[in-house]
Amino acid sequence: MTVFEQGKNAKQTLTFMSQVTTEQKNNALGIIADMLEENIEKIVSANAVDIENGRKNGLGDGLIDRLMLNADRIKAMADGARQVASLPDPCGRLLSEYKKDNGLDIKKITVPLGVIGIIFEARPNVTVDAAALCLKSGNAVILRGGKEAINSNTALADIMREALAKAGFPQDVIQLVGDTSRQSATDMMNMNEYLDCLIPRGGKGLIKAVVENSTVPVIETGSGNxxxxxxxxxxxxxxxxxxxxxxxxxxxxxxxxxxxxxxxxxxxxxxxxxxxxxxxxxxxxxxxxxxxxxxxxxxxxxxxxxxxxxxxxxxxxxxxxxxxxxxxxxxxxxxxxxxxxxxxxxxxxxxxxxxxxxxxxxxxxxxxxTDGGEFGLGAEIGISTQKLHARGPMGLEQLTSTKYLIYGDGQVR
Structure with a gap:
């Protein structure tokens, strides 16, 4: 399946996501957390293949540490999903309401961004953290990890998609790009028809490439000097x-x-x-x-x-x-x-x-x-170093936009 087909599938889930309740989202996150813990051995086994390949390919200790999953880290990811479930729903919040002289009643509320694409490197914990935050904020997500973590990411995504099905959600609310070639990343940067937002997480080179080449709106998460x-x-x-x-x-x-x-x-x-x-x-x-x-x-x-x-x-x-x-x-x-x-x-x-x-x-x-969990935001989608829309640790609130709802009784202009 091409990433464009995945984008089309993700877009088709948005009508469902626009109607889903907070209770349903929290239930799905709880099932995801439980299933992650039930499948620790499967995840660690898949991760071991990535670790072995990484060492063979000369990955440094720092990157191996980012890549590595063990029981404690998997439990921490599960706990992160539960913490996200415990947070207030960021969608549907009334930001303002006022009545015009012509009788129009105008409300401003928070709504999901839509379909979020995330391109990241050798950090499989991002797979779960990002999916959990996108799910709770009512978004669909397409995850494109690096080749170094493909086995780990595939195992995690398969478990989460199975959990979504158990919860009664369309599985395509969470999708992983199986193609880790440069072309798949380039394709995501040009999926304006399907992606509402693209978020790069990784090294300076990856972030620079996405910012400079993407026609999809980008939230820049920064490298950290x-x-x-x-x-x-x-x-x-x-x-x-x-x-x-x-x-x-x-x-x-x-x-x-x-x-x-x-x-x-x-x-x-x-x-x-x-x-x-x-x-x-x-x-x-x-x-x-x-x-x-x-x-x-x-x-x-x-x-x-x-x-x-x-x-x-x-x-x-x-x-x-x-x-x-x-x-x-x-x-x-x-x-x-x-x-x-x-x-x-x-x-x-x-x-x-x-x-x-x-x-x-x-x-x-x-x-x-500087971390979403430490700031009380639950798991984080990344640390934004730009100034438009979001800055600093990005939690649920930063994955929403706004919509005006206007109630009338026959007014014309």
């Missing part, structure tokens, strides 16, 4: 703990810290402590000349390092003299994802919050919290 700025008033031990968590808790995710910025007034004291902590996980530290002088564990950095999303045990360090210089450096090199300041100075904290142009900005906390 996330920064942490250690201000001159920072609690150094707090800074070391936060940076260690943000860099090493999981290196393969877009909200991991990739770049440090440290004030020159504190660098000689702070960097050796931070570096010692990072060396517990053998993190390679690449810094400018002043960072190298401040700590013998720092290797030379290039200009490219300051703009790189490593997804590896590597971090860059830039030395600055003022918070203004820190803000300018971060805004110039950031991907607009997540940045943090470690400071005891309230004025500097507020300045950082106002001036940093990213979707999520923190004071004295790890960038690892």
């Amino acid at each position: 996330c920064h942490i700025y250690v201000d001159e008033s920072a609690d150094i031990n707090m800074a070391a703990n936060i940076i260690f968590n943000a860099k090493t808790q999981r290196i393969s995710v877009c909200n991991a810290c990739e770049s440090l910025v440290i004030n020159s007034k504190i660098i000689n004291k702070a960097l050796p402590i931070i570096a010692k902590k990072l060396k517990e996980k053998d993190v390679e530290i690449r810094g400018d000349e002043r960072a190298q002088k401040a700590c013998e564990l720092v290797a030379p950095a290039t200009d490219e390092d300051f703009a790189t999303e490593y997804l590896d045990y590597i971090i860059s360090v830039k030395t600055v003299d003022t918070i203004d210089e820190a803000i300018a450096h971060i805004n110039a090199n950031s991907t607009g994802h997540s940045e943090a300041i470690i400071t005891e100075n309230k004025e500097n904290a507020e300045k950082f919050l106002k001036c940093i142009d990213s979707s999520s900005v923190y004071v004295n906390a790890s960038t690892r919290f």
Whole structure:
């Protein structure tokens, strides 16, 4: 089946989805969650094939970590589906209502976007998270994962489609593209007749290709060159703990810290402590000349390092003299994802919050919290780094649009 045929099939489910109740959607999500847990062995077995192929093809540890599924991760996906079911239905909310002088009663309500296409790479958890969010928000979804996860994604999609049938839903509310060639991705970028929205999730190259080539409206989810700025008033031990968590808790995710910025007034004291902590996980530290002088564990950095999303045990360090210089450096090199300041100075904290142009900005906390679940949104569809329609972690609300309902009693213009 071609992706265009899948698009046509998805479009045909929208009449059903426009009438489905919250209770029905929650029931379907509950069945999906139960069936995922009932089929853990099947999913892990399919994933093992992807892991083996990935290692043979030279995938790095970070990508293998993104790809890997185990019982705990599958249970977490099931719990995510249940959490989405527990959230308020984003559809049919009354946003405004007013009556015109001519007697027309006008209401504005939330409605699903329609058919959502998602192109993603080696993260099979996206298959379930995205499907659950699209289902609860009343949308149909076409999922196109990378070849690295095709066996895992196929197993997950088959289970979810079986669950939909049990719940009385058209199975084509959730579809997986079996063709992982570049052509299938290109075709999705040109499915204006069937797709209402296209969301890329993955590395910088994938996102750039979709944004530049798609004729379907795109919600850009970003790669994450996330920064942490250690201000001159920072609690150094707090800074070391936060940076260690943000860099090493999981290196393969877009909200991991990739770049440090440290004030020159504190660098000689702070960097050796931070570096010692990072060396517990053998993190390679690449810094400018002043960072190298401040700590013998720092290797030379290039200009490219300051703009790189490593997804590896590597971090860059830039030395600055003022918070203004820190803000300018971060805004110039950031991907607009997540940045943090470690400071005891309230004025500097507020300045950082106002001036940093990213979707999520923190004071004295790890960038690892930029996540739909952590923000109370349930599973997330991605972290939007653009400014139109949606920005930051995208949950149910961001998968809806609006519609006007107008009630009259014979008015003509």
